[in-house]
Amino acid sequence: MLGAAQQGYERYLQLRRERAEPQAMLAAFSEFQLLCALREGPYGVSGVNERLEQRLNRQRAIALPAPLSLV
Numbered sequence: 462m463l464g465a466a467q468q469g470y471e472r473y474l475q476l477r478r479e480r481a482e483p484q485a486m487l488a489a490f491s492e493f494q495l496l497c498a499l500r501e502g503p504y505g506v507s508g509v510n511e512r513l514e515q516r517l518n519r520q521r522a523i524a525l526p527a528p529l530s531l532v
Contacts, residue, residue, distance in 0.1 A: 462495075462509070463509075463512055463513055463516050465495075466493075466495050466509070466513050467513065467516065467517065467522075469492075469493035469495065470490070470493055472489045472492065473486060473489040473490040473492075473493075474517075474522050474523070476489050495509065497509055
């Protein structure tokens with residue numbers, strides 16, 4: 462499932478790497494949607510989004526923000 466999601470967003474990710482026009486990136490992002498029957502849990506929206514973000518971060522397709530330090 463995560464591989465299919467990554468493939469679905471590949472055009473958007475490519476345009477993002479190329480620093481394309483915002484309208485082109487928004488159009489590419491809108492071309493693919495992954496629907497989940499649940500909001501929470503490993504197969505819900507939050508779980509799938511988290512795992513997809515981690516996968517893309519590991520592959521250096523995106524960079525996740527560093528955790529905030531509250532010191």
